Amino acid sequence: MPSAFNTHNTNPLSQHPQAWERAGTVKLLVLDVDGVLTNGQVFIGDNGKESLKAFDIQDGLGIKLLEKVGIPTAIITGRTSKMVLARCEELGIKQVHMGVENKALALENTLQALKLKPSDCAVMGDDWPDFQMMKSAGLKVCPAQGHEAVKEIAHFVTSKAGGCGAVREVCDLILKAQNRYDELLAQARS
Numbered sequence: 690m691p692s693a694f695n696t697h698n699t700n701p702l703s704q705h706p707q708a709w710e711r712a713g714t715v716k717l718l719v720l721d722v723d724g725v726l727t728n729g730q731v732f733i734g735d736n737g738k739e740s741l742k743a744f745d746i747q748d749g750l751g752i753k754l755l756e757k758v759g760i761p762t763a764i765i766t767g768r769t770s771k772m773v774l775a776r777c778e779e780l781g782i783k784q785v786h787m788g789v790e791n792k793a794l795a796l797e798n799t800l801q802a803l804k805l806k807p808s809d810c811a812v813m814g815d816d817w818p819d820f821q822m823m824k825s826a827g828l829k830v831c832p833a834q835g836h837e838a839v840k841e842i843a844h845f846v847t848s849k850a851g852g853c854g855a856v857r858e859v860c861d862l863i864l865k866a867q868n869r870y871d872e873l874l875a876q877a878r879s
Contacts, residue, residue, distance in 0.1 A: 708845035711828040712866035716809040718755055719796060719822065720856060722766040722773050724815035725832055728852030731768075742772040745852055751860025752780050758869045761803070765795045767818055793821035813859055815839060815851055830859050 723729050727742050734740030752762045763784035764777055770787065777785045784802070786795040800807060807825035814823050815835035823829045823842060831843040832855035840846050845862065847855040864870035 709866050712863045715811045715863050718762045719810050719812040721814045721819050724851040725813050744776050745854050747854050748856035749780055751857035754873055755860050763799045765792050796822040
């Protein structure tokens with residue numbers, strides 16, 4: 690197998706030509722939360738409940754840039770968190786599915802609501818519970834620290850870890866593949 694198709698290594702984009710092609714057709718970005726939007730750590734307070742989540746600010750800007758060009762983001766996560774809901778509200782993410790046991794079904798419902806096909810979406814997951822929702826995605830992405838088995842099915846493995854800019858890396862990939870990145874960068878610089 691040529692090294693360009695060795696999807697389970699973190700490599701420069703030039704070594705993932707299939708990711709570039711697939712990113713060019715993305716109409717929806719679907720994200721898991723823990724290990725993708727966060728670093729995967731769960732902080733439990735003395736009340737026995739989750740007390741803290743940290744989100745990367747650049748990931749948030751990437752999500753907003755996608756939205757600006759008409760590509761929405763959806764969240765599908767197995768956990769329920771007020772902090773995730775607050776971050777999604779802040780970013781304008783309307784499709785938020787928390788406490789989900791069947792992520793494939795949640796994705797199917799999201800796609801139906803948005804009148805999209807599985808091949809229209811990029812799905813980013815980091816561990817085994819994400820397999821089913823990643824299975825039919827047009828672009829499968831795993832963050833650098835994701836589980837090896839998820840890296841093996843990914844079209845693209847980011848160079849950054851979840852919660853540390855991995856989502857922004859995917860947003861930039863999509864924007865560049867769809868020839869929107871330079872336009873947005875020029876607007877930001879003007």
